[in-house]
Amino acid sequence: MAAYQLTQQKLVDMALEIDKGFLLALQLGRLKDAGQLQPHQISVGKLNNTREAIAIAREARAMFGGNGITLEHSPLRHANNLESVRTYEGTDDVHTLILGNAITGIAAFR
Numbered sequence: 001m002a003a004y005q006l007t008q009q010k011l012v013d014m015a016l017e018i019d020k021g022f023l024l025a026l027q028l029g030r031l032k033d034a035g036q037l038q039p040h041q042i043s044v045g046k047l048n049n050t051r052e053a054i055a056i057a058r059e060a061r062a063m064f065g066g067n068g069i070t071l072e073h074s075p076l077r078h079a080n081n082l083e084s085v086r087t088y089e090g091t092d093d094v095h096t097l098i099l100g101n102a103i104t105g106i107a108a109f110r
């Protein structure tokens, strides 16, 4: 599979997002260690990294075709786990509202 051009493009896209997510987490950790991390920046990291992780798991699932639907291969097992992570680390909706508040200064929630 890895010898196909389109497969390599998918792997490259996945690697780019994994690297960006890693660098984001690293920088947020550095800010936290320095006592400079703002609460909404945590939402940036959690929203982006869990969203990209599940997108990568789904793309990896698609690369296995019909077999990828089964739990025979790991991507959907990761995707299942990530669905719960997206809830217990804060849902996309709530992180979005926190970031909307940070950008506009207007809280759309109580």
Ligand SMILES: Cc1cc2nc3c(=O)[nH]c(=O)nc-3n(C[C@H](O)[C@H](O)[C@H](O)COP(=O)(O)OP(=O)(O)OC[C@H]3O[C@@H](n4cnc5c(N)ncnc54)[C@H](O)[C@@H]3O)c2cc1C
Residues within 6 Å of the ligand: 084, 087, 088, 089, 090, 091, 092, 093, 094, 097, 108, 109, 110
């Ligand atoms: C596996 C797992 C482990 C967990 N572990 C812990 C733990 O250790 N400690 C802990 O405290 N909690 C834990 N939780 C609970 C988790 O933090 C909550 O599930 C989470 O905060 C969401 O709350 P909720 O399920 O009540 O959903 P709700 O708050 O009822 O949300 C339901 C939906 O409404 C949306 N929503 C909520 N508020 C708004 C709003 N103002 N505007 C628009 N949309 C909104 C949400 O995004 C979501 O889509 C865990 C959950 C899971 C699944």
